[in-house]
Every structure is written in C-alpha cells, then in structure tokens.
C-alpha cells in the first residue's frame with residue numbers, strides 16, 4: 575500500500591503463471607490511491623451473478639451482442655403469439671434449460687438429448703441439429719445449413735436474412751413446438767410424429783393471426799356483425815346470455831372448456847374455465863361445457 579508497485583509475493587502465491595504475467599504487465603497508476611475491487615461488467619462496479627452468467631454465456635458463444643440489436647427488434651416484430659416471442663428471446667439469451675445448461679449449473683442429469691438419445695443436448699442440437707428437428711425443418715421446407723462453428727443466434731440471424739417474415743414466423747413456431755415436444759418426451763414420455771408437429775404449427779399460427787384480425791368493439795357497446803363474421807350481440811333486457819366453448823389439446827392429453835355469462839348491458843356476471851386430463855371428442859367436450867353452464871344456471875336460480 576502506498577508503494578506504487580505490485581506485491582510480487584502475494585501475486586506469486588495466489589495466481590498461476592499466466593495470470594501472474596498479465597498482472598505484473600499491467601501498468602500502475604501514477605496517482606496514489608487506495609485499491610478498490612472493480613467488476614467491469616456492471617456500470618456501478620459491483621459484482622452481480624447475472625452479469626457473470628452473461629459473461630460465461632458470451633465466452634461460450636451462447637450469447638452474442640446482436641441480441642440487443644436490430645435482430646432482436648425483428649424478432650419482437652414478428653406476427654407470432656407472445657409466448658413464442660418470449661421463448662425465442664429466452665433461447666437467444668442463452669436461458670433455455672437444455673441438459674447441457676443444467677449440467678453446467680451442477681444439476682445431476684444425463685446430458686443426452688431425449689429426442690434422439692444419441693448426442694449431447696445443447697440449444698443448437700435440440701432446436702436445429704437433432705434428427706427429429708431436421709425432419710420437421712424438411713417438412714416445413716427450410717434448409718438449416720449448420721456446421722461445427724455454428725451458434726444458435728447466428729444461425730437464426732442468418733435465416734432471418736434469407737426468408738420472409740411469414741416464413742420466419744413459422745420457423746419460430748416450429749422451434750417453440752420442438753421444445754414443447756421435447757418437454758413432453760421428458761416429462762410425459764409422450765412422442766409426437768413430425769407430421770403432427772408441423773400440422774399443429776400451421777394451424778396454431780393461422781388461427782392466432784385470424785384472431786388478431788378479428789374486429790373487437792369495447793364491451794360497453796357490445797359486438798356487432800361485420801364483414802359477414804358471426805359476432806357477439808347483447809341479450810334482451812332482463813336476460814342473461816351464456817357463451818361457452820371447448821378445446822382439445824391432444825398433444826398435452828387434455829381438454830378444456832369454459833363459459834361466461836353477461837347481462838343486457840354486456841356486463842360480465844360470471845366466468846368459468848376448466849382444464850381436464852384425458853382425451854375426448856369435441857362433441858363430448860362441448861356437452862360437458864353445456865352441462866357445467868346449466869349447473870351454474872340452476873345454482874343461480
């Protein structure tokens with residue numbers, strides 16, 4: 575302290591030869607100031623686990639600076655469901671909990687890909703290189719072009735330069751679906767066929783886009799018929815209208831149904847939504863929704 579020179583004894587004790595050379599080669603300040611600890615990955619000089627994690631990801635090539643660039647903005651501007659955007663952002667930020675990522679965090683798991691049971695499960699393997707994933711891309715008509723130096727973010731950025739936004743949206747849906755299928759294999763021991771995955775992504779995206787284009791009038795005024803589409807209208811005075819629907823989620827081996835009740839001012843009186851395990855037909859799921867709605871009416875009378 576105060577001598578303006580390195581304490582060689584301490585440096586020799588604490589660091590390996592490489593680091594000793596780097597430290598001793600660092601010029602010292604000409605001013606006499608007390609030493610402080612400084613973490614250069616945070617603006618306030620304080621160490622944080624988050625910034626250290628980012629640094630490790632960056633060093634391992636899982637995170638690149640372009641995540642915050644125009645590439646990232648292009649991702650957020652895609653016309654895809656928010657949950658898919660969020661998934662893509664997590665993947666590009668290196669937050670996907672693949673087997674390799676878990677192992678790095680000292681979670682005692684096998685690192686083998688659950689989809690092919692052959693290779694280590696990295697983000698790039700699971701979402702691009704795995705045999706199952708490759709079949710899905712082939713079915714969608716996308717050439718993946720990967721080699722040993724490819725990293726996921728760079729690969730996705732390259733695809734965005736080669737395809738239309740519409741195709742990139744479908745690729746985004748596919749990546750999200752592949753991770754979903756992978757989780758089904760891990761947690762439910764359930765496998766899906768490539769055809770089923772690809773058909774589902776097209777159907778889900780088309781329905782979502784159609785739903786976004788659906789004309790919506792604030793509930794105060796009710797909904798009115800437009801462009802030939804069937805829309806909700808308010809019930810008569812002193813009358814309650816109940817709308818119900820059901821949906822099948824074969825991939826998750828479950829189905830759901832729900833209903834809502836509104837009065838003549840379109841005010842919401844009550845609503846129910848239920849998700850149940852098991853497979854059933856659309857007719858039966860709708861019938862269960864009817865039964866639940868009738869039970870609600872009986873209780874309210």
Ligand SMILES: [Zn+2]
Nearest residue numbers: 687689690704
């Ligand atoms: Zn695999």
